[in-house]
Amino acid sequence: MLRFKSPKPSGIDVVDNAKALIFYPSNDTTKNALIFVHGTGQRNFDHLKYYPQFFSKNGYVTLMPVLPYHFDRTPPGKKSGTAFIKGTDVELAERFDQAVTDILTYVDFLESKGFEKVDIMGFSFGGMIATIAMAIDKRIEKGVFVVTGGNYEYITWKSVATKILRVSYEENKECNPSECALKHKMFDIAAKKFHSLDDLEDLPVCFTYDPSIFAHLIPPRKVLFFKAAFDPFIPSTSSDDLWKRLGKPKRYVLPSGHLSAHLIFKKFIAKKSLEFLNSAE
Template identity: 30%
Template sequence: MKTKILSILLFSIQFIFAQEITGSWQGELDVQGMKLPLVFHIKKEGEKLISTLDSPKQGATNIPVSTTSYSADQLTLELPALGISYSGKVTNESINGTFKQGGMELPLILSKIKGDELAPKLNRPQTPKAPFTYKTEEVTFVNPSDKNTLVGTLSEPNNFNKKQPILIMITGSGKQNRDEEIFGHKPFAVIADNFAKKGIATLRLDDRGVGGSSKGTPDETSFNYATDINAAVLFLKAKGFENIGLIGHSEGGMIAPIVASTNKDVKFLVLMAGPGQPINELLVQQIYLGGKLAGMSEEELQKSNQINRIKFDFIKNYKGTSFDTDFDNFIKTSGEAVAEAEKKQMKNAWFRYFVAFNPDEYVSKVKIPVLAINGSLDFQVPAKENLEAIKKSLTKAKNKNFETYEFQGMNHLFQECTTGAINEYAEIEQTISPKVLDKMSSWIIARK
């Protein structure tokens, strides 16, 4: 459950400028204490201004801006699909403006970049670099259920015995590439590299709509993504692999039990910060803890809790046939102000399925070996409540072979951190703690 606000912030935002407006401009958003650098590149095509956005901390480049207009020293950038706009006054080589998204407004000052001095490159020392000491192969297969194509990387140690463990890696929420790239970190690439050096094979995939994989459809849910992972199991089985496991992070830790509960070719699971609580309850707690880390008052937090419970309960329990209309009427009668961008998100098929999801429905059917891990400072999927819920569900399943483990001082990305707040994700150079890599790999090797 990657922070929705960040993913929207980052994959949105549009700006452009200069007295000579063309060129590259950079600024820094302050989002709940996290500094988020942005770089906008503006050029002319004929008489029209065209711009793109880079977000260096998130490893995102060349994101197209929908609308760029510049008149009377006023620059306006818009991305209607995400409810985002930016407007600023251009003075010499800076732009003083306001970034808006939904009900949120943030100041953003952009400065023109001289020469090639772009934002500094992030240091990510754990990111693996070629040449590798193991085999990697680009693979493609089709999901027979939804008919979409999936593309990924198969990493296989040299002289690999197909009776040894191989894991399919499942990303968290939001569209992500096969490396689960975020803030310049590539955690799945780091895990795959570490595992391959220890004799463990992996298959990591681009999500629908990312990299080489098919675009998908607007109404897909986590259940559809589970069919992608099921197709990956069938693909590996057809290639002769016998000891297939699943490793899922965040929402991926929710998808893994869906697949394992019905596919007998899945032999073990690793759940990294996977949810165990009903998701409507988890989201209320997540928003509360995130707000607390951002410095909100207890009065504000409690008010937010009350509003969120009402909204999420409505979504979870809705049984009608005209959700969009009924939800709009519900919001009106509740007297709460909800931004259009937020309403659009809550009407989304994926979000509705997500809010109504109870992991126990599937985890309580899992009888194969399970390792469930979490960080003590994870505010997105709090360790204590979710590990306990997973343990309870596996006990209900009469599962005799599982382990839950809480890593002290680690966040949702399994980085060694100070508070667990979002602003640390990008600032920490470590992608994933070696302690976590060692714990997972030693447990997996024991599945031989």
């Protein structure tokens, strides 16, 4: 277990106690490492341990972080993961910032331990965090993004998972579908003009944590993408938006829903991911 204090503290002790599970291969001389980023969940991520266990058996030291506001990093009285689908744009931006910064701290750790190759894999919400982290930090060599997406206009108003966010917006009168659509008319231009973190200051707050804004900074040859064809949580428009802005990397479209993608295709996802990570560019 790896533990540290989050370098982007929220001010809530339990949230700021960062931690990650470490899965070691039998070959302790490996120089390959993978960071596996879980999705939003309210109970546990035990089922997703399949992936770090698989990769550790195939020669990768694999870190599985617990994201801020999830599981035992959840504030008392709150539900795991809901902090990322409820709140103002400013609050959400701060939470994304902490999550991404934590991931980059794990990259620092792996670099300090002499790992020559660090890859990242993100599942669902974890794919959003992984996309942003990889776009920011060029030390991350390859990325695998599973049943994830971008462009929060689609996620906010079309996903069954973000009903709580829509209610929150209605309550604080911060946004509505027509205002969001108007704001997103400049989304394409903003994505093309975005080149560094300094550019975030010129964007609407809701753009600053959108993986589709960051996507073009990642070479498509370094990405493997999995889409669930019948996904009520990540709308097809959202998944396609991120994939296209990533430069249309290699993609597998799974004939499944969001949760069943793992239940039915976990072996396929793991096998194809390993082949990709081990392949020469």
